[in-house]
Amino acid sequence: MNDQDARNRIIKAAIDILDEVTDVDKVTVRQVAERAKVGTGLINYHFKTKNNLLGIAVGDVMAKMATSFVTSDNYAKLEPVTKLKTMLKELYSFAKRHEKLVKFTITHGILNGDMETPLFLVPVLKDIFGNQKDEIDLRILALQILLPIQIASISPSKFHFYSGINLHNEEQRNIFIDTLVDNIVKQ
Incomplete structure (x- = not known):
């Protein structure tokens, strides 16, 4: 077993366990x-901490x-x-x-300076803006969309108090996402 195989098995095992528990x-x-x-x-070697x-x-x-x-054909049309709104809602x-x-992942990502997650939005933003925006502009727009969602997700009750939007209510959550995307896209 090579290092990459072991690392992948460790990640898969962690994912499987996370699917089974309610408390991280x-x-x-x-x-x-x-x-x-x-x-x-080996876990400590690859990941340093739990x-x-x-x-x-x-x-x-x-x-x-x-x-x-x-990349799914279901959403290609x-x-x-x-597409961006649907992806965020799902x-x-x-x-x-x-x-x-x-919540754990978002907090951990923010504290450790995760800048990879917003990159998943860049291809869809590129489809929206075409050649009107360069790569740096698209990355900044991705952050402008993702960070409010992440911050609101850390404390939905505080966000509800602040905005009146209950993120546990799918309809209100969808309005939040639609408004957020529309405000960014219409800039």
């Missing part, structure tokens, strides 16, 4: 090691969702703005079902 804090490195059939030292591993695992699931969405639905895990 109860996941242990030992559980992941047993599931991946590796020693705990939080890094779990952040990567949840981020990996969401990244695969975003990538499959962008959608107008680009509708990712948010996943996030709502796994709220504790996603």
